[in-house]
Amino acid sequence: MMEIKTVSIIGLGALGILVGHHLSKKMPRENLRIIADQKRVVRYKSEDVFCNGERCDFNYITPEERCEPADLLIFTVKNEGLTEAIDAVKNHVGENTIILSALNGITSEAIIGETYGMDKLLYCVAQGMDAVKVGNELTYENMGMLCFGERSSELNNTEKVRRVVNFFEHTEFPYEVVPDMYRRLWSKFMLNVGVNQTVAVFGSNYEEIQREGQAREMMIAAMREVMVLSQKEEIDLNEEDILYWLNVLNTLSPEGKPSMAQDLEAKRLSEVELFSGTVLRLGEKHRIPTPVNRELYNRIKSIESQYDTNYAGQPRLT
Template sequence: MKINTVSIVGLGALGILFGHHLSKRMPKGSLRIVADKERVEKYCTQQVYCNGERCDFHFTTPEESVEPADLVLFTVKNEGLKNAIHAVRNHIDKNTILLSALNGITSEAVIGEAYGMEKTLYCVAQGMDAVKVKNELTYENMGMLCFGERNGEVDSEKVRAVATFFDEMNVPYEVVPDMYKKLWSKFMLNVGVNQTVAVHESNYGEIQKPGPARDMMIGAMREVMLLSEKEGIPLTEEDINYWLIVLSKLSPEGKPSMAQDVEAKRYSEVELFSGTVLELGEKHGVSTPINRELYERIKAKESSYN
């Protein structure tokens, strides 16, 4: 199994970041950005830029008949996943590998239900400090993609194929044996950093230094840690410390996606983060007051948009 063709659906921060990186290393047409006709027209008219460079993307619409891709990368927001799954239907056959860089803990199951879990690797994106404003993306740290099998197999045919391809393309990555725990760990990070920076309308610099914002972030993460024990995927303070080290290396001027959404007055993934935490808290009888505050403050911001 060798990866020669890649389709990316979702041209947000991650889609642009990895799309631009791959487009400079793959033959024209071997990398395809899947988008509806209206979006393609907008991208072609306004152009898309990454760190000041114009992106040279090859676009395909969902209706086009194409050769199936060896790898499909989902980089949409959670609310766009259903449409994205439908959009790539012509890009998938029995040998296609599916990789989701979405936030949260459910996208792999949703994609697997549609196309088969045997095609799907679990994945999280971490360590990037990308900021997208309109059609321009800037970043200092590219971060990496962590991926692996749900069952912990580190040398499956799919894992080897993706690892070999990423080596060839110079894409930073890590093969993780316990990917479901990694998924929960990244969810814990997002619950803390995405929501806290959004509420404080600040950036990574605000949570890299001691103070109320950093305390709020860590407190929100600890609530997820308590819930993870109830769900049978026990996270620890060691997992929190790991993410604090990762955050310390990001550009202080960078900011997570939810903070960018609030700044642009877009509706955020708050239901995916604190919304999920509150539901799990009620399910297990665990108090989650910090996430309750974050949820209410973000909802209050969003209610002012109209």
């Protein structure tokens, strides 16, 4: 079985920094590559990137640079940067490359697979991280983990899965192999629809939804709308899945906040189309009302409409 020795990461947002910083302490520097365009590389090198107060000593590589394909390629970009990222990683994908996509939502694997083939992909979600990124500085209390696996349980003990397990064991990276990973992808989507959007519209942090009150009730109601739709899509999420995520949320730092809340605070366009936008479209498809997600969608769009459009419209790859 081939050993994973080289890793490439694209997307230096909160998750990219967290994963990259950990791996940079466990691998030879030249074997871990952070893919970024020249403009970003100049900025990262001039300003530095910090994780829990430590300077990150990253090995940057531009998309144009020729290199050996990566054994493991990890996408940690925002959804709106996915198309650009898929093109940017082409020099890093070879015959034996394994691809993990830690993006939010339920579609990124299929989109990446259209270019590089689904045979290279394992389904993946990041969970349990309570990181906050302000400028070039990331702080977190809980690192969380990457959950990954094949789409369905009958495929799960494959060589791809075993190669990633061995690598994460070797680098002491927290992980979980999930037997029915497509279902977990939907389950994490349900969480994001609830927690990301609710904390964002309340302008708060995890503490707001960890305690009883209006925000927590709204979050759970938004998640239940996804649960109902999942049953129409033959995924069959249930109340036990909601309870699972409520228990995970209780472990997070109360001062932490999800990415959408951080986006709205920084006056960046959010992933609202990926969350409630998807819920509304599925609701129309199945003729099921989704009033909570409609309210969240409208409120977030209203907040974004107050931005300076010249600033907010800038694309992001991080």
